[in-house]
Amino acid sequence: MVAVEVPEQPSIEPENIIGVDMGIVNIAVDSTGKYYPGDKNNDVREHNADLRSRLQSSGTKSAKRHLKKLSGKEGRFVRNTNHVISKEIVQKAKGTSSSIAIEDLSGIRMRTTVRKGHRYIHNSWAFYQLRSFIEYKAKIEGIPVIVIDPHNTSRECYTIDKKNRPERSLFRCISSGFEEEVDFVASLNIRNRAAVNQPIVAGAILDHIDPSVVSSDLL
Secondary structure (H helix, E strand, O other), X not given: OOOOOOOOOOOXXXXXXXXXXXXXXXXXXXXXXXXEEOHHHHHHHHHHHHHHHHHHHHOOHHHHHHHHHHHHHHHHHHHHHHHHHHHHHHHHHHHOOEEEEEEOOOOHHHHOOOOHHHHHHHHXXXXXXHHHHXXXXXXXXXXXXXXXXXXXXXXEOOOOOOXXXXXXXXXEOOOOOOEEEHHHHHHHHHHHHHHHOOHHHHHHHHHOOOOOXXXXXXX
């Protein structure tokens, strides 16, 4: 293996922030309204989980060889998916002079409860790998990455900072009437939390929200 040193660009002075929410149903959703759905990935991984279970039950030498191959194939699949998503997010940030805000999902496996049928998908999904790819690519381009606390990002109304309980995939604020898809709401809250710590852009982000961003047309 040959290591190639890639020169880093000087850090930009960001004019905007792109918030990125990571999850299972949607691998990522950003605050511009871009969705990176995970249905195809989850279908593949559910299939692999079933196959893995059957091979482990078999216990033969042939089954063990197949398990090793399956593990390598799945790892490459996840890695490629995360490369594609991270590249698009970083290039978007570069093109809009934006920093990138992401959640600190360290320990997400232990903190979050998921349905039994989705436990394998959740426990094995590479949240940390996607974050690492975003940070690595952003560093090369000189784009700041802000890591924020994920607590209640999907439960707060980004317009008035009031907590609400989402109804499945839909967020509806009882106080303001604001209604949107829950992952998109999380990305907006991530962006706004990052803006609080970024005085250069905080005023522009928090004082003026482009109505075109909060639109069902973007979903």
